Amino acid sequence: MKRTTAALLPLLWLALSAHAEVQERLQEQYYDLQVASGESLSRAINQASPIRQNGQIYHAYTRWQVQWNFWWREQRDGRCQIDLTRTRLSATITLPRLGGGDAQQRQRFEQYLGALREHELGHYRIGQAAAAEIDAALLATPEYPSCTELQQQANRRANAVLQRHLEHERRYDRETGHGHSQGARLTE
Structure with a gap:
C-alpha cells in the first residue's frame, strides 16, 4: 500500500500543478523587402x-x-473559490x-535583423511575464461571499496585471529607443 501511495504522489502533484500552467504560442511572420545593390537599406525597409x-x-x-479563464467551486452557503485556471499567451x-542586395547589404541586414528580433523577443518576454502573473493572481484570488463577486474581483485583478505590463512594454520601447540601444539601428 505504501508503494502505491508513493507512486501516486508525483502524479497527484503533476495533476495539481497542471492547473497553473500558462499555454504559449509564438509565431513569426514576415514582409518582403527588395533592395538593389547600393540602395539605402533603411529607406528600402521604410518603404516596404x-x-x-x-x-x-x-x-x-x-x-x-493574454486570455484567461477560471472555474470556481461554490459552497452551500454561496461562498465561492477558484479551483482551476487556464491562461493563454498568443x-x-x-x-x-x-530579397536582393549585395553581400555587404545582406551582412548588414542580418546583423540588424538579429538585433531587431532580440528587441521584439523582449516584448514577447513582457507578454510571458504578464501571462504568468495573471495566472498567479487568479490562483491567489481569495474566497468571496458570492460567485458573482469572485468573478468580478478575479477579472479586476487580472486586468490590473495586464495594464501594468502594457505600461512596462511602453517603457521598454522608450528606454531602448525602440531597440536602437540594443543594436537595432541602421546608419546610412
Whole structure:
C-alpha cells in the first residue's frame, strides 16, 4: 500500500500543478523587402514596412494577447473559490525578409535583423511575464461571499496585471529607443 501511495504522489502533484500552467504560442511572420545593390537599406525597409502607427514607420512589431479563464467551486452557503485556471499567451512577431542586395547589404541586414528580433523577443518576454502573473493572481484570488463577486474581483485583478505590463512594454520601447540601444539601428 505504501508503494502505491508513493507512486501516486508525483502524479497527484503533476495533476495539481497542471492547473497553473500558462499555454504559449509564438509565431513569426514576415514582409518582403527588395533592395538593389547600393540602395539605402533603411529607406528600402521604410518603404516596404506595413507597420505604421501614429504616423511612425516601424521595421518590426510584436503583438501579444493574454486570455484567461477560471472555474470556481461554490459552497452551500454561496461562498465561492477558484479551483482551476487556464491562461493563454498568443503572440506574433512581424519582421522584414530581405530579397536582393549585395553581400555587404545582406551582412548588414542580418546583423540588424538579429538585433531587431532580440528587441521584439523582449516584448514577447513582457507578454510571458504578464501571462504568468495573471495566472498567479487568479490562483491567489481569495474566497468571496458570492460567485458573482469572485468573478468580478478575479477579472479586476487580472486586468490590473495586464495594464501594468502594457505600461512596462511602453517603457521598454522608450528606454531602448525602440531597440536602437540594443543594436537595432541602421546608419546610412
